[in-house]
Amino acid sequence: xxxxxxxxxxxxxxxxxxxxxxxxxxxxxxxxxxxxxxxxxxxxxxxxxxxxxxxxxxxxxxxxxxxxxxxxxxxxxxxxxxxxxxxxxxxxxxxxxxxxxxxxxxxxxxxxxxxxxxxxxxxxxxxxxxxxxxxxxxxxxxxxxxxxxxxxxxxxxxxxxxxxxxxxxxxxxxxxxxxxxxxxxxxxxxxxxxxxxxxxxxxxxxxxxxxxxxxxxxxxxxxxxxxxxxxxxxxxxxxxxxxxxxxxxxxxxxxxxxxxxxxxxxxxxxxxxxxxxxxxxxxxxxxxxxxxxxxxxxxxxxxxxxxxxxxxxxxxxxxxxxxxxxxxxxxxxxxxxxxxxxxxxxxxxxxxxxxxxxxxxxxxxxxxxxxxxxxxxxxxxxxxxxxxxxxxxxxxxxxxxxxxxxxxxxxxxxxxxxxxxxx
Ligand SMILES: [Zn+2]
Numbered sequence: 512x513x514x515x516x517x518x519x520x521x522x523x524x525x526x527x528x529x530x531x532x533x534x535x536x537x538x539x540x541x542x543x544x545x546x547x548x549x550x551x552x553x554x555x556x557x558x559x560x561x562x563x564x565x566x567x568x569x570x571x572x573x574x575x576x577x578x579x580x581x582x583x584x585x586x587x588x589x590x591x592x593x594x595x596x597x598x599x600x601x602x603x604x605x606x607x608x609x610x611x612x613x614x615x616x617x618x619x620x621x622x623x624x625x626x627x628x629x630x631x632x633x634x635x636x637x638x639x640x641x642x643x644x645x646x647x648x649x650x651x652x653x654x655x656x657x658x659x660x661x662x663x664x665x666x667x668x669x670x671x672x673x674x675x676x677x678x679x680x681x682x683x684x685x686x687x688x689x690x691x692x693x694x695x696x697x698x699x700x701x702x703x704x705x706x707x708x709x710x711x712x713x714x715x716x717x718x719x720x721x722x723x724x725x726x727x728x729x730x731x732x733x734x735x736x737x738x739x740x741x742x743x744x745x746x747x748x749x750x751x752x753x754x755x756x757x758x759x760x761x762x763x764x765x766x767x768x769x770x771x772x773x774x775x776x777x778x779x780x781x782x783x784x785x786x787x788x789x790x791x792x793x794x795x796x797x798x799x800x801x802x803x804x805x806x807x808x809x810x811x812x813x814x815x816x817x818x819x820x821x822x823x824x825x826x827x828x829x830x831x832x833x834x835x836x837x838x839x840x841x842x843x844x845x846x847x848x849x850x851x852x853x854x855x856x857x858x859x860x861x862x863x864x865x866x867x868x869x870x871x872x873x874x875x876x877x878x879x880x881x882x883x884x885x886x887x888x889x890x891x892x893x894x895x896x897x898x899x900x901x902x903x904x905x906x907x908x909x910x911x912x913x914x915x916x917x918x919x920x921x922x923x924x925x926x927x928x929x930x931x932x933x934x
Contacts, residue, residue, distance in 0.1 A: 514900075514928055515543060519551035520908050521894055526553055531900040534927035539896065549923070555909040558892040559695025559901040559924055560856050560881040563805045564784060564846020567685060567699050567712050573606065573850045574681035580607030580635060587613040591624035598628075602646070602676055605632040606850075616641040618662025631675060637851065640664045640671055650674040686715040690932035692855055693903035693921040698722065698846065698885055700784060702731040702758070716931040718901065720885045727754040727780055732764040740770030747775040754780030756805070760787040762826060769793060772800050780886055785848075789832045794839045803842040803889050807852055808833040808870070808880070809862035833863055833880075834870045842889030845880035856881045857918040864916060874913035900928035 513532040521527050521539065530538035530545075577593050578584075584593045590613045594603050603625065608616065621630050621643035629646035633639070642662045647653040652674065658664040664671060689697070696718035701708065704723040712719055722729040728750050732738075738746070747755055755778075759765045768783060781802045787810075789797070797804065810831050811818060818830065836843045845863070847854050860877035872880075882891045892898065904923040905912050912920045924932040 514548045515545050516549045517547040519556035531928040536898045555905040557903045558882050559903045560693050561696035563698045563844045563888045564700045565697050565849050570850045571680035571682045571685045572678040574684050575679040577605040578607050579605045581611050594625040603630045607635050608632050609635045682714050690924045692918045693924050695901040695926045702729045727756040730757045740767050743771035744774035754778045756782040758784045760785050762788045788826045788829045798841045805844050807848050809859040812862040812866050834872045844883045844888030861916040
């Protein structure tokens, strides 16, 4: 079954009609014959946006969570009200906590504000959960180990996961919200995709790449357990011919990764995730390796206050580079990293354009960060004959959309010619 979209603005083609059949673009031209299904009224037709780095299960769990970050609640009273929003006796999962809300947390602080229900609160860093006494009793952890005494658990997600009730995942909501933003594809970047994750995520109407199940293989680095470059090279070589996506959020992680890729030899599709700190002298090295940087250009804006406080001053000029990488010829693309960053790619693009640190890019470059192919994120997809009909139809011409860089320019989204969002 075909779809004829009348009068859309297509890059390089002006105002044309586009016919889609069997999930692909089959005809582009003026005044195509046949009944019109959609009148584009001169709005731009783009390839659907692809979020190249996102954590979909965590994003879906977010919907079943209470947000208790500094931007969400104010003071101890606001924190208490947020935890007590649901019915007594029901588990509360709260996320995004920071000490600036109500000070250091332990089981007794939580008992003071919500003793009548099991509560667990995740620190904004993602590294710590704090449980109240009801939660410690419900999980059988009361009195066991350090966490069992004060309720504070550092980097024990794996252990806790099996003891707390499963979180309701609102994947339908995630899919719907993303479709409204014109997102037609995701690359899920969890380091260890649990058994059946791809199956669980398959309810999403978007196209899906699950790292670790599909290429590339995600490799986590942690400064405390950092391999030597030679060790990492052996790991990478053992995974070939598959490409790798290496998580690099510190200077030393980037250097180890570049040395390892030098030794193992780069493969098509290799990526560096985040590239949070890129010293200037490594830019040309990254370009020579041909490895794609999948960055979060919005983090220096979203996290400006935290970075000003927490990032050493010699790292600050090198944070989440975008413009300098693109200008040097490094393949660059972006992911929202939601739920740890804003889930709206348009907000990410806006931040990429407006950031004030010399790394701001043009609106065109910002949009392209989300238009790449999943397997080659910096290589833009083009709407031409034979292309998959993953489409984002806008209310307005491209020039207006680039001036606005806001989600309300999106009118409809299609995956393989099938509408996943229409107004
Ligand atoms: Zn991530």
